[in-house]
Amino acid sequence: MTVNETLPLAVIASSLLPGLIIFVLPESQVGLRSALNLLGALTKVILVGVLLAGVHAGETYAFRYAVLPGIDIAFKADALALLFVTLSATLWLLTTIYAIGYLEGAPNRSRFFGFFSLCVTATMGIAMAGNLFTFFIFYELLTLSTYPLVVHRGTPAALSGGNVYLAYTLAGGALLLVGMAWLYGLLGQVEFVHGGVVSTLRPENRGQLQIIFLLLIAGVGVKAALVPLHGWLPQAMVAPAPVSALLHAVAVVKAGAFGIVRIVYEVYGVEFAQSLDLLTPLAVVAAITILWGSLRALFQDDLKKRLAFSTVSQASYIVLGVALFGPAGTIGGLTHLAHQGIMKITLFFCAGNFAETLGTHKVSEMNGSGHRMPATTVAFSIAALGMIGAPFTAGAVSKAWLSEGAEAAGMAWAVWVLAASSLLNAAYFLPILYRAWFRPASAAWPHEHILARGWRETAWLLLLPPLITATAVLAAAIFADSAWSPLSWARLIAQREYLNAAP
């Protein structure tokens, strides 16, 4: 086995092995468990760094293993995979730090961190899947490993949220399975290849291919929270904050959006999908999702619910970018995949900090929290402004590319959708900022758990991760033109995609 075959496996093993060891660790081994967690997360970041350098230099990393005649488990770390892998690996490191602080003293931590690691393992598998079969394996593994995290608290609310989550995701998985088995029946093997593999089929399969596309997109669309398949996301908000961060920014929603990218670009091929008239309906669904999510977010008083509906809306920016035919849309969508992750995880870290430190769960309780917790509120504000698309934030960059993509694709209405969504974003985020900074605090916080000590407004493990990600939100915009920014990487991918698709 060569190094180039081993590296993708090592990336997966770097969270799988610590996870398995953590499961058998006794509850009291806090130090060892944290060390294992961080060691795994750091190892993964380093390995991903090696992969990034390699892929940039044109290396290919692939591994395959036959499980049935003609059916392989295949991994490949190409540029697109690495966009997602890098995002997840980095954010996992931060989320692990955050979760160690967040769950200090809580029961059942071995179980929590075990599944936490499995969840990231599944995400890595999704990102590096070399064919649809492998993608499906890890996609279902992700469902299973996130369920115990969603119901972790064991309260009736958590359990019913878990039920809804399962019902949606398992049904989605079933649709994906049918679509996939059908496609395998037609093609024999469904590898992810630049420009797609479906175009080799004869034209009389056109109708079947459209139905299969619908099945596949509905299957991954559940996790990507496309309207009307988004119902689980607000329900899953009962989970602890690090899990919400994981669901929204690192793993689940991203896995769905990433699945759509793979299916459109590397199974159907963007040109062939366009010729089957599939892209415009997809763009319409994405547009509806963007507007509907934003509208619903307006009316949520629960902070995490408002953020959840915001995710519904923002995740579909990615889908919209994919559905816009042309390189600019691709670049916009892929950049947003990374940018949305950084921004949304910041918001969830901050929401968790407010809840843990002060006991504020509702927007209406947030008056004056900017004075009590300035650092957290600054981070929150940066990310919220990014979501709106304010200048010098990551959100501005991806929205600009998306608008350009919409015009290039001749879909002027999409530009209006983006503009309307930005207005709505402002309408539901700015009141929060206004309350936090400009309204006086009420006499007592709902439930102040952690007292301020000097400059430390809360536990430092909770404070550090959002500050880092908030900085990244700014950095991604200011250094957007540097070689290693998400934008440049998305350009690299788009270049390779359209280069191969249109020789």
Place this chain on the structure above:
Amino acid sequence: MTSAALDPLAWLILLPMFWATLAFVLGLGRGAWLAIIGIALQLGLALALAGRLLAGGVPVHPVGGWGAPLGIDLAVDGLAATMLLLTQAVALPLAVYARSYFTGDSSERRFFWPLVGFLLAAMNALFVSADLFNLYVTLELLGLAAVGLVAAGGKVGQTAAALRYLLSTLVGSGAYLLGVAMIYGAYGSVSLSTLAPLVDRQAPAAVHLAAGLMLVGLTVKTALFPFHFWLPPAHGGAPAPVSALLSALVVKASYYLILRLWLGILAPLLAPGAAIAWLAGLLGCGAILWGSFKAIGTPNLKMLVAYSTVAQIGYLFIVFPLLGRTSPGDAALQGSVLHAVAHALAKSAMFTAAGVLVKATGQETIDGLAGVATRLPLTLFAFALAGVTLMGLPPSAGFLAKWLLLGAAIGQGQWLLVAVIVAGGLLAAAYVFRVLRHAFLPAPVAVSSRPVPRMLEWVAFGLAASSVLLGLRGMEILRLLAAGGSS
């Protein structure tokens, strides 16, 4: 003579009989180690046999040196070798489990080891028998040993379940025997190898009737819906190691026979997509839906697992409309055998895990599971992993089986079967997660937990983990299945 005396084929039957008798002589309740060593040896023999088959040999053993048509032939092909290997591989951990499970002088323990020995002997003999009448004898022996195991507890429910089971299984094998009699009347032979060309040449109406009788009889014994009525009380009421043996292995034995006849001597009678194939397939669909529905509703943990068996048996039967004039490479056949293997591992894991949960909480209900997630995480994890296989989620062996079945159904445009296969997975999720959900609830303060031997938990976990990890080694099973030219 020396080569016959060392033939693993014969020893696979003689060895369990030997240690069963010895265990009986040793005294009631003794002989656990004897059994464990015996089954370990049997596993070695089954592996040797599989190895010989993969190397290209076709092991045949004429008992006592008398060959067919007068004597009894034992023969092994890929399908039989797979089932033999599966049986020993599941029985070994279950024996280890049972040794720790039965404590004190419970009445269940008294006759457990001899009965298990005879059960395994009958099952191994069934897999390798090459004539219809010998198959009947092994079927009856298997049924009697299984009924004995169910009845051993001696409570009202168990005795009634055992009697119901006994009467059903006797009617089933009676119908099979009548079919055999008619076949003998028509051809003057019961040897499978002699019959195959004769049936192919000419089949009078009586043979069709005989085939129907044999299949119906075996279907009753396999507990296919609507003949499943005897299974839940028998499997749900027996002690956990017995439930595991019955659900994982015993129902597969009669299914194996159906498959063997269907692909072998009855193949000429069955046009592809014959009405009887569709009848089996539709009953399979009914089993999946009805079994799952009952499993979702029952308040009792072990009954839930037993109804899940009713549902999973349905998958074994929906292959029949999909089987072509088949070759070992047929995806539907591969899927059904893989499903039998996956289900055997998963269901034994699930029953052993349920046994641990019942022992620890002292309650048989699903409501009594609250707090188990914290107290017995390993066992609950085992239950969940086994559930993953039953749901047919990757990367389990159950997933590979479902994938093959689904591929065959889509390829032939059988959308009804596609819908049922997918719905069955979702329904399985409903009943598996029903258990997990209760386990995650906080424990009531008053409930105390009884300590459970760690060995029980590890056996359950080992079985469950193997049912999932086997999904990565599907190639090996399929290669063994295709070896020696499966008839």
Place this chain on the structure above:
Amino acid sequence: MTTGMIFAGSGAILFAMGVAGVLLPTHLLRKILAFNIMGSGAFLVLVGLGQRSGEPDPVPQAMVLTGIVVAVAATALALALARRLQRLTGRMELPPEAERD
């Protein structure tokens, strides 16, 4: 019609009666007896159809002997279970099939 066919025909009738007897009555002893009738029916068919050339065929007779042994064992087991059930419930019939608690 040869003697063989007469045997076989009556065997089939006995078998059908036996099956009905196992399924319909509630009294356990009757069920067990009916099973024996059913078995005898199958044996008759086996012996009757075996006489194809008019003279007795030893192979089905050997089979029937084996079958009788199996049937005796099964009957003994069934009787033992029925007796245990009677001792426990005081009745010689199966309790109604209720969902266990």
